[in-house]
Structures are given as C-alpha cells and as structure tokens.
Amino acid sequence: MTPERDLRRRIGSARRVVVKIGSSAITSFEGGIRRAQLDALADVCQTRMDAGSDVFVVSSGAIGAGMSPLGMTTRPSTLAAKQAAASVGQLELARAWGDSFARYDRVVGQVLLTAGDVGRRESAANAQRTLDRLRTLKAVPVINENDTVATNEIRFGDNDRLAALVAHLTSADALILLSDVDALYDSDPRKGGATPVSMVAGMEDLDGVVAGAGGALGTGGMASKLAAARLAADAGIPVLLTAAERASRALSGDPDVGTVFAPRPERMTARRFWVRHAADAHGAVVLDDGAVRAVTRSRRSLLLAGVTGVDGLFHFGDVIEMHDHAGETVARGIAQYDSIEVRGRLAERASGSDIGQGRPLVHADDLVPV
Structure with missing residues (x-):
C-alpha cells in the first residue's frame, strides 16, 4: 500500500473526526441558510456516526446566516456590523x-469559542472537557467562533484554524475541511491550466503552489486552509481537503477525493503545540543573528546575551515571540523574566556592566521555532 493510500485509509477509518464546513457551503446572500445543503451535510455526518465515529462539526456561516434576516445584501465590512449579523446568525x-440532527433523534450542543479562549490554558482545558462530555452524551458538538464578542476580526481565518485547534483539543484522528474547492491546486483553478495536488507529504511539497484569499461570504481561502493543515500536522492529525459537495465521498473513505495532508511522524507535545499555535503572545524580544541561529537551528535556550531589544510588556510565565532584526517571528517560548527586568539588564549591558549569563530568558524545553 502506498503512503497516500495508507493515509486515506486512516482518514476513512478514523474514530474521532472533526468536520469543518465553510460559509459558502450552507449560506447564500439571498436566502441566508441553505437548508437542503445543511441537511445533506448532517446526513453525511450521521452516516459516519452510525459507522462508529465521533463527529465534531465546526460550522462557519454565522455572519452569512444573519445577513438575510437583517436585510443585508453585501457582507458587512465593519466589526460592529459583522458582530450584529453574527448575533442573529448564531x-x-x-x-x-x-x-x-433532530431527524435522527440527535441533540446538538453549540460551543462558541474565541481565539482568547483557546489561547489560555485554563479556558482551553474547560472547552476540551465540555467537548468531550458532549461526545460521551452522544450529542453533536457544533463549534463556531464567537464573532459577537471577538475583538480581533476573524482571527481564526474562517474557522480553518479553529477547526485544527479543535482537532488538537479533542485528540481527533482526522480533520476534514469542506469548502467550495474540490482539492488543492498548484494555481488558481478558476484561471485554467491548474493541476490538482493529490497528497502533501510535507511543507516542501507546497513550493510553487499559489494560495488565494477567501470568497465573498467567507474570510478563509486556500491560504488559511494550508495554515490549518500545517497546524494539524504538528498535532499529528491527517487532513483531507475537498468541496462540501463531495462530503459523502470524503467521510465514507473514498480513496480518490480531494487532497490529503500527512501529519508529522511524531506528534508534538501538548505543551509545545500550545506554545507554538494556541497561546496568546504577550510581547516580544529582538535577537541578534547568533541567537537566531541558536534557537532555530540548534534548539538551544535563549540567553539574555543574544537579546538586543524588547517590544511590549510581558511577565514571568507569559508566552513571548522572538524576532529577528527584520521583525520576522522566528520562535515562540515561555519567558523566565518579565519585560521590565529584561530592559533593566539590557540597560546595564549598554552602560558597560557585565550581566553574565544567568538563567535563560527562554529555556529550550519551552521554546518552539515557527
């Protein structure tokens, strides 16, 4: 069996599956929710549950669902208008x-999350327990971003990133991304001449692939889906990307549908995954070239000697970003000093004092290159 066939078999037989449904699959400008399409997707999920899998639905579409009842004919552009539409659409x-799902005597539990909920370990653990309890009670968790209170506009990227984080929280065996595109292509398929990509074994397979932005109803697009696939790969979770119209084939294990993304050979630890992908960053430090090489290539601790500047405020135990001199983020980690102390030590060094090595600013065990 080829690696691709084996990967597709794993997705087709996965016992715990997260299914992300894009806005365009279930909403329209004219009529709000497309009930026939939504029912068809519920049918597919129910079939998979009848086969013995647990299914978690990450459903976009709140803003699109709220537009028609409010008389909106174009997607709102201001945060307040988006939140108003979302409050109705949810x-x-x-x-x-x-x-x-009531057609199958299934109860639905709505779970609304913000990026901040997932970024804080305590609230993420609470969400994890809620989702698991809904699963054991045989309810169908339907998860969405809480757009009505989110302060950063669509930070999850049309829920693609949220779906990958939910897959991590639920220890899912597979993530299925359903949108309006049947597969990943090496260029925009709307312009002709594009070739579908059947499998992505690693990020190097994406060299030369052009990823576009989202459509009129959603905010994702192929770029956010590729980012979500990378995130899921770090969590050790295989991903299948295809169109919502092919949901039945995707969830039934059809070996010839969409694009599959292979996970990392070794699943990233929960702590390192949280630092890299989920945690809110509370400031940043700027590194010299030697420190950049040390943390990205040698996986060494970050010492104060390699820090040239501090941006923002952070406290002991906060997750911080590490930037190179161009401002690019090269790593994230858990700070062992607060920003005031770091600034003080840098000032001492500037005055000619020897600040020594001391304890690392970020220990290697708490540092993850990005």
Missing part, C-alpha cells in the same frame, strides 16, 4: 443544525 445556525 441563533439561526444553531436552530438549523438542531432541527437537522
């Missing part, structure tokens, strides 16, 4: 999913 979506 109710519409929850009702639609509840009605659809």
Whole structure:
C-alpha cells in the first residue's frame, strides 16, 4: 500500500473526526441558510456516526446566516456590523443544525469559542472537557467562533484554524475541511491550466503552489486552509481537503477525493503545540543573528546575551515571540523574566556592566521555532 493510500485509509477509518464546513457551503446572500445543503451535510455526518465515529462539526456561516434576516445584501465590512449579523446568525445556525440532527433523534450542543479562549490554558482545558462530555452524551458538538464578542476580526481565518485547534483539543484522528474547492491546486483553478495536488507529504511539497484569499461570504481561502493543515500536522492529525459537495465521498473513505495532508511522524507535545499555535503572545524580544541561529537551528535556550531589544510588556510565565532584526517571528517560548527586568539588564549591558549569563530568558524545553 502506498503512503497516500495508507493515509486515506486512516482518514476513512478514523474514530474521532472533526468536520469543518465553510460559509459558502450552507449560506447564500439571498436566502441566508441553505437548508437542503445543511441537511445533506448532517446526513453525511450521521452516516459516519452510525459507522462508529465521533463527529465534531465546526460550522462557519454565522455572519452569512444573519445577513438575510437583517436585510443585508453585501457582507458587512465593519466589526460592529459583522458582530450584529453574527448575533442573529448564531441563533439561526444553531436552530438549523438542531432541527437537522433532530431527524435522527440527535441533540446538538453549540460551543462558541474565541481565539482568547483557546489561547489560555485554563479556558482551553474547560472547552476540551465540555467537548468531550458532549461526545460521551452522544450529542453533536457544533463549534463556531464567537464573532459577537471577538475583538480581533476573524482571527481564526474562517474557522480553518479553529477547526485544527479543535482537532488538537479533542485528540481527533482526522480533520476534514469542506469548502467550495474540490482539492488543492498548484494555481488558481478558476484561471485554467491548474493541476490538482493529490497528497502533501510535507511543507516542501507546497513550493510553487499559489494560495488565494477567501470568497465573498467567507474570510478563509486556500491560504488559511494550508495554515490549518500545517497546524494539524504538528498535532499529528491527517487532513483531507475537498468541496462540501463531495462530503459523502470524503467521510465514507473514498480513496480518490480531494487532497490529503500527512501529519508529522511524531506528534508534538501538548505543551509545545500550545506554545507554538494556541497561546496568546504577550510581547516580544529582538535577537541578534547568533541567537537566531541558536534557537532555530540548534534548539538551544535563549540567553539574555543574544537579546538586543524588547517590544511590549510581558511577565514571568507569559508566552513571548522572538524576532529577528527584520521583525520576522522566528520562535515562540515561555519567558523566565518579565519585560521590565529584561530592559533593566539590557540597560546595564549598554552602560558597560557585565550581566553574565544567568538563567535563560527562554529555556529550550519551552521554546518552539515557527
């Protein structure tokens, strides 16, 4: 069996599956929620659950679902208007999913999350427990970003990143991304001449691939899906990307649908995964060239001697970013000093004092290159 066939077999037989559904699959400008399409997707999820899998649904579409009831004909552009549409749309979506799964005597539990919820370890653990309890009670978790209170606009990228984080939180065996594109292509398929990519074994396979932005109803696009696939790969979770119209084939294990993304050979530890992908960063430090090489190539601790500047405020135990002189983030990690102390030590060094080595600013065990 080829590696691709084996990977597709793993996805087709996965016992715990996260299914992400894009806005365009279930909403429209004219009529809000497309009930027939939503029912068809619920049917597919129910079939997979009947086969013995646990299914977690990450559903976009709250803003799109709220536009029609509010008389909006174009996607709102301001944060306040988006949140107003989402406040109406969340109710519409929850009702639609509840009605659809009620045909199978299934109860739906709505879980609304913000990036901050996932970025804080305590609230992420609470979300994890809630999702797991819904699973054991045989309810269908329907998860969405809480757009009505989120302060950063669509930070999850049309829920693609959220879906990958949920896959990590639930220890999923597979992530299926359903959108309006049937596969990853090496260029924009709308312009002709594009070739589908059947499997991505590693990020090097994406060299030369052009990823576009989202459509009118959503905010994702191929770029956010590739980022989500990379995130899931770090969590050791295989990913299948295809169109919502092919959901039945995707969830039934069809070996010839969409694009599959291979996970890392070794699953990243929960702590390192949280530092790299989920945690909120509270400031940054600037590194000299030697420190950049040490943390990115040699996986060594970051010492104060390699720090040339501090941006923002952070405290002991906060996750911080590490930047090179061009401002690019090269790593993230957990600070062992607060920003005031770091600034003081840098000032001492500038005055000619020997600040010594001391304890690392970020220990190697708490440092993850990005």
